Amino acid sequence: MIPAEVFLTFILMLTIFLGFELINKVPATLHTPLMSGANAISGITVVGAISLAGTGEQDISNWLGAAAVGLATINVVGGYMVTDRMLAMFKKKES
Amino acid sequence: MDNVIQFSYVIAAALFIFGLKQLGSPATARRGNMISAVAMLIAIVAALLDQGIVEYQWIAIGFLVGAIIGGLAARLVQMTSMPEMVALFNGFGGMASLLVGWAALAPGSATFTLVTIILSILIGGVTFTGSMIAYGKLSERIGSGAVLFSGQQVVNSLIVLGILGGAVMFCLQPENINWLYLVVALSLVFGVMAVIPIGGADMPVVISLLNSYSGLAACAAGFAVNNNILIVAGALVGASGIILTQIMCKAMNRSLANVLFSGFGSGKTDTTAVEGEIKPITADDAYYILEAASNVAIIPGYGMAVAQAQHVVKELAELLEKNGAEVNFGIHPVAGRMPGHMNVLLAEADVPYDQLLEMDDINPRMENVDVAIVIGANDVVNPAARENEGSPIYGMPVINVDKARTVFVLKRSMASGFAGIENPLFYKDNTRMLFGDAKESISSLVREFS
Numbered sequence: 001m002i003p004a005e006v007f008l009t010f011i012l013m014l015t016i017f018l019g020f021e022l023i024n025k026v027p028a029t030l031h032t033p034l035m036s037g038a039n040a041i042s043g044i045t046v047v048g049a050i051s052l053a054g055t056g057e058q059d060i061s062n063w064l065g066a067a068a069v070g071l072a073t074i075n076v077v078g079g080y081m082v083t084d085r086m087l088a089m090f091k092k093k094e095s
Numbered sequence: 096m097d098n099v100i101q102f103s104y105v106i107a108a109a110l111f112i113f114g115l116k117q118l119g120s121p122a123t124a125r126r127g128n129m130i131s132a133v134a135m136l137i138a139i140v141a142a143l144l145d146q147g148i149v150e151y152q153w154i155a156i157g158f159l160v161g162a163i164i165g166g167l168a169a170r171l172v173q174m175t176s177m178p179e180m181v182a183l184f185n186g187f188g189g190m191a192s193l194l195v196g197w198a199a200l201a202p203g204s205a206t207f208t209l210v211t212i213i214l215s216i217l218i219g220g221v222t223f224t225g226s227m228i229a230y231g232k233l234s235e236r237i238g239s240g241a242v243l244f245s246g247q248q249v250v251n252s253l254i255v256l257g258i259l260g261g262a263v264m265f266c267l268q269p270e271n272i273n274w275l276y277l278v279v280a281l282s283l284v285f286g287v288m289a290v291i292p293i294g295g296a297d298m299p300v301v302i303s304l305l306n307s308y309s310g311l312a313a314c315a316a317g318f319a320v321n322n323n324i325l326i327v328a329g330a331l332v333g334a335s336g337i338i339l340t341q342i343m344c345k346a347m348n349r350s351l352a353n354v355l356f357s358g359f360g361s362g363k364t365d366t367t368a369v370e371g372e373i374k375p376i377t378a379d380d381a382y383y384i385l386e387a388a389s390n391v392a393i394i395p396g397y398g399m400a401v402a403q404a405q406h407v408v409k410e411l412a413e414l415l416e417k418n419g420a421e422v423n424f425g426i427h428p429v430a431g432r433m434p435g436h437m438n439v440l441l442a443e444a445d446v447p448y449d450q451l452l453e454m455d456d457i458n459p460r461m462e463n464v465d466v467a468i469v470i471g472a473n474d475v476v477n478p479a480a481r482e483n484e485g486s487p488i489y490g491m492p493v494i495n496v497d498k499a500r501t502v503f504v505l506k507r508s509m510a511s512g513f514a515g516i517e518n519p520l521f522y523k524d525n526t527r528m529l530f531g532d533a534k535e536s537i538s539s540l541v542r543e544f545s
Contacts, residue, residue, distance in 0.1 A: 005207050008318060008326055015327050018112065019334025026119045028428055029448050031339060031435030035306050036181050037118050037128050038335045041111060042309040043184075044135065044328035045191040047142040048320040052198045053157060054148030064198035066153035072191035073161025074168075075309075078184050080132045081169035086177070086439055087125040093447035 033086045040079025046072035096146060103141035104324040110134030111328055115335070121448050138324050174443040175400045178433040179233040182226045182302060185309050189222025192312035193279070199319040200275070209269055211318035213262045213278060218312040220282030221289060226305050228290040229298065233432055239295035251288055257281045293355065296474065298432045300343045300354045307336020339434050346428035346454075348480075348491040371522035373509070376529055378536060381503055382543035384527075388465035388501075391415050392457060394425045394494050395437050398471015398507070402533035408470060409444040411537050414544040420465075424450055425457035425494045427475035458495050467499035469520075471506070471533050477518045487516060502526045505533045 026034050049072055052065025111134045117127025143154070165184070172180045196215030199208070231237035258281045265274035293301050310332025317325025344351050385391070393412065399405060412422045424446065430437045438451055452460075461467070469476050472494075479486040480493045496502050497520055504526060520526055529536050 004321065005318075008321070008323060011323055012314065012326050012330050015330035016334050019115075019331040020338060022112065022115050022119070022331070023335040023338045027121070028342075028426065028435060028453050029121060029438045029451060030118065030124055031342075031428075032177065032181075032433060032439045033124060033128070033435070034118055034335065035303060035339060035434060036177075036184070037131060038115070038332045039181060039185050039188065039306055039309065041115075041131060041135070041328050042188045042306070042313050042332040043191070044138065044325050045188060045195050045313045045316050047138050048195045048313075048316050048322050048325050049157070049191060049198075050139070050142040050154055051145045051147055052195065052320070053153045054145070054150050056150035061198040061200070062153065064194045066157050068191040068194035068198065069154055069157030070161040071187040071194070073158050074165040075161075075184050075188035075191065076135055076165065077162045078165030078169045078180075080128065080135070081166060082172065082177070082180060082184075083128045084125065085169065086174075086442070087128055089174075089439070089442040089445075090121050090124065090448050091442070091445065092121070093449050 029090070033083050033090075036079055036086065037083040040076055040083060043072045043075030043079060046076055096144060100141045100144055101323075103137055104322075107134040107138040107141070107324055108327045110137065111331060115331060138328075174440055175403055176234065177439055178298065178302060178431070178436060179230045181433060182230040182233060182305065185302075185305050186223045186226030186230065188309040189219045189226060189305075189312050191219070192309070192316040193219030193223060193282075195219075195316040196319045197275070197279070199316070200269070202270070204269060206266055208319060208321075209266045210262075211315050213265060215312055215315035215319050216275075216279055217258060217262070217282045218308050218315055220279060221286040222305055222308040222312050224283045224286030225290045225301075225308070226286075228287055229301055229305060232290075232295055233298060241294040242291040247288075247292065251285075254281055254285050254288060258285065289355070295432065296429075297347075297354050299429045299434050299436075300340055300347070300351070302433045303336050303339035303343055304351075304355075305336075307333050307340060310334075310336055343429055343434060346492065348488075371519075371524065373521055374527050376503070376527035378529065378539040378543065381527070381529055382540055384501060384503075385415065385420075385466055385540065386418060386544075388415070389420050390463055390465050391420050391422045392425050392461070392464045392467045392496070392499065393422065393470065394427070394430075394467060394472050394476055394496055395441070395470045396427075396430045396472025396475060397432060397436075398473075398505070398533055400431060400436065400440055400471070402471060404470060404534040404537055405440040405444040405446075407534055407537040407541060409441070409446050410541050411544075412446065412450075414541060418544070422450070423452050423457060423460070425454065425467075425496075426451050427454050427472070427494050430472055430475050454492060454494055461495050461498040464499040465501065467496040467502045469496055469502060469504045470537070473506075473518055474516060476520055477516065478523075479516065479519050482519070496520065497523050497525070500525060503529050505529050505531075505536050507532060
């Protein structure tokens with residue numbers, strides 16, 4: 001039986017290569033929205049924080065998890081909204 | 096139920112990838128961002144289905160507080176303040192990863208888990224304080240210059256050694272919580288130390304690098320709590336940040352190490368011998384030259400953002416076009432304080448994105464340009480980068496405005512640019528200086544036209 005860590009590392013390796021391929025050809029015009037959109041995705045930590053915040057244990061892990069949910073949610077909500085606001089402004093020249 | 100959650104994560108991962116792909120083209124970017132947001136929603140809902148959750152009240156409070164703060168900030172922020180906003184959000188993401196790593200610590204964890212906990216604390220902590228310092232510098236709450244002191248390298252080396260030592264001890268004795276506290280504290284200090292020696296003009300590199308770190312921190316947290324969607328999404332962000340960092344470094348012709356450790360533009364004396372004299376011009380005279388021009392290039396820089404001049408710039412461009420001139424914008428990759436900063440500002444002012452030319456597209460056309468208008472840009476149009484081997488920015492690709500027939504430089508005063516480098520452009524025969532606030536100067540040009 002192959003241990004789970006190996007699978008996770010495998011996923012990591014493949015995703016990094018995929019990430020390079022995905023981003024490589026983005027035009028300079030979109031660098032800021034790309035960055036803030038990626039930034040919003042990095043708020044994915046909220047998913048890990050949720051289970052820690054819901055243990056009902058009233059211990060330090062629980063508090064840390066709850067704080068992490070709050071902070072990551074700022075990152076997610078703020079990041080997506082601000083990216084959308086920016087992208088709504090990008091217009092092509094009407095002919 | 097567990098299978099449902101895991102397969103939802105697979106769907107979310109696919110949507111993240113698809114969303115990022117769509118973010119790569121202006122026509123589909125907005126949809127791409129939406130798809131990525133849907134992916135996030137799916138992942139969050141799936142996480143809420145976890146059987147281990149017995150109490151939802153803290154989760155709900157976290158969501159509520161975070162959504163209100165994030166939503167308000169995103170709605171209220173001015174486009175010119177976008178770099179510091181991105182830095183701030185980034186920092187919160189980093190802190191969240193630190194907390195998750197910390198909270199994942201449970202008695203009897205395997206060494207592999209302990210290592211990933213340390214990694215998420217280290218990267219998350221550096222991201223948090225680093226982003227806060229970047230925020231401070233960008234919003235000018237703290238001085239935006241490079242902070243250097245003697246023995247800085249020694250102090251930094253000691254901090255790194257302390258982190259390494261603390262990390263090893265933590266993995267050997269996870270029951271002694273003090274090692275964990277040591278690593279948390281030193282990581283936070285290290286984030287500060289890593290960003291203070293970097294000057295404001297290098298901020299595009301720092302922001303993209305911190306962006307990459309926040310992804311890697313999420314990735315490490317994913318290992319710590321054994322969650323593959325964190326790993327996939329985190330790695331995607333990490334990779335994209337690294338690519339942006341590379342692009343920025345290349346645009347400055349400097350290595351990443353040089354940006355991070357050199358404290359550029361501080362203490363270096365520039366020996367450029369500049370010949371010629373400064374030739375000021377009034378808005379009146381500038382108007383007559385512009386009226387006769389049939390090909391105009393506008394090169395904006397950070398000064399346009401500071402003066403909030405993007406709307407009047409757009410007005411001027413429209414008037415010039417009505418007057419029969421071809422108007423293009425030339426955007427240097429590191430103009431402004433973050434990657435693509437100028438593009439966002441001009442998009443806000445309704446300038447269509449196909450009118451914005453990248454450096455490599457505008458440079459070959461420069462010889463046909465009648466008037467190049469430089470608005471609050473300095474180092475990115477400095478011909479010393481081409482001509483003077485002794486210049487600190489020698490070799491950096493710049494927009495060759497000096498090849499245009501006439502150059503107008505809009506500038507507040509004769510103070511040198513952010514990097515503190517003398518700019519021979521100002522002394523060239525075909526250069527005219529239009530002194531004053533950029534917004535004021537352009538407004539008076541607009542008034543002359545109408």
